Amino acid sequence: MELTAFADVVEAQRIPTLVRLSDNLYAVVFRLMKLVPARHILRQAESSGLLTADTTVVETTSGTFGLALAMQCALSGHRLVLVSDPVIDARLHRQLTHLGATVDIVRHPAEHGGFQASRLARVEEIRAGLPASFCPEQYSNPEQPMSYALVADLLWERLGQVDCLIGPVGSGGSMCGTARHLRQACPDLTAVGVDAHLSVLFGQPDGHRVLRGLGNSMMPANLDHTEFDEVHWLDTATAFAATRDLYRSRALFMGPTSGASYFVGSWWAARHPDAVTVVMLPDEGHRYVDTVYDDVWLAANGLGDPVAQREPTVVTDPRPAGAGWSRMGWARRTLAEATGSGDPLPAGAL
Known part of the structure; x- marks a missing residue:
């Protein structure tokens, strides 16, 4: 885990920083997780x-x-x-x-x-x-999730017990790999995935998504649904607002996948004050200066005033989860077990 004094730029920047956000909430902060x-x-x-x-x-x-x-x-x-x-x-x-x-x-x-x-x-x-x-085949190469043993080892070395890991899901590698490896030391770890609406990853129909960096239009082989205890779906406006709040309140200049992770993690940590909660923040915000961090752009795209939700809407079937902020107890089930069929609804069925 230790770096030499002469590490190249990739070696130096792939190691994340662990930041404490509150009494029981920590963030794994990456300059570039990938x-x-x-x-x-x-x-x-x-x-x-x-x-x-x-x-x-x-x-x-x-x-x-x-x-x-x-x-x-x-x-x-x-x-x-x-x-x-x-x-x-x-x-x-x-x-x-x-x-x-x-x-x-x-x-x-x-x-x-x-x-x-x-x-x-x-x-x-x-x-x-x-x-x-x-072809590295990030969606199907088993080496992709295996690479995140580095992150799990860092968490165990720095924190010891970790009770909950929360992060965005796109290719499936970062959350599945980190949770799987961390459970070797913390078998009771709760893994919470954060997805976008109209992403097929946890059973919703495929559709247009403004929120990028999480969600998917195809089911990646590296996504193991049985690693997840809970799944949250966020709307774009809420994720963008959380990203800006993360910068304003924590001085962490990150992208919207990080904002989505932070939003759900803050909620989860507040409701489990005795649990050590860790959120994954995948990348910095430089690519989003003209969008997420631009008031004019947000207003022009109808994203400047998210609907305030203090609690998520609890759903038992992911397919008609709708808009806003939704939450489902996944209980480490397969997609077929969670949806009853394993198939997302047809496009336009919401």
Whole structure:
């Protein structure tokens, strides 16, 4: 866990900082969480011979996993091709290209699975035309959740007992990997996932989501539903407001996935004052200066005045969870057990 005095930038920045927010609430603060799996997956691929000096790395991403890969590939000298879609943030796009990555934009969503399905198809098309390629496959590579043993070890070393872990869910790796490894020392750990409405991850129908960085239009293989005791769904306006409150009240300049995690974590910790609660804050807020942190943009998009909810709406079926802030006791069940069918509702059924 200790760093040498001469660690490279990825090694130095992948280790999170543990911050105390209240008597029983702690935050795992990352500059860029995805550096954890990016470093680990590429190092494992090099060790196994899957990634050589002449191999091109190809991956699908519209977020920070691409940035993490670009940073690591810039240091290692590997060519990197990232497949994304039109919602990619303009600032992130510039960062990626300045780091030497090729960004391939898919313009049309697939009939089933949306842009994520069309991006995956484009990845396979690009790889078919290359003499040697490696795809990290963040959604299905078992090394992705395994990489978060680093975070679990840090929590155990610094805090000892951890009673509740709360974090956003996108690819499934960070929460599933951290919770699974931490339960070796804390078997009674409660794991709480935070999702966006109109994300298929916990059974809702797929739909348009403004809140990025959590949620998904496809079910990733790395999401193990049986790791979760509880799931919360947040609306965009609430997550954005919580992100700004996190900065104003705690001086933590983070992105909206962190705000969503903080919102749910603050509620949970207040209702369990004797429990050591930890929230995962995945990345900093620089990409959101012109959106989440811009009053004019929020007002123009109808996101400046969230509906005040002191308590979540408790649901027993995730599929018609609706809008606002909802909560469901998941009880470490499979998706099929939790929904009765395992399938999300058809699009437009809400």
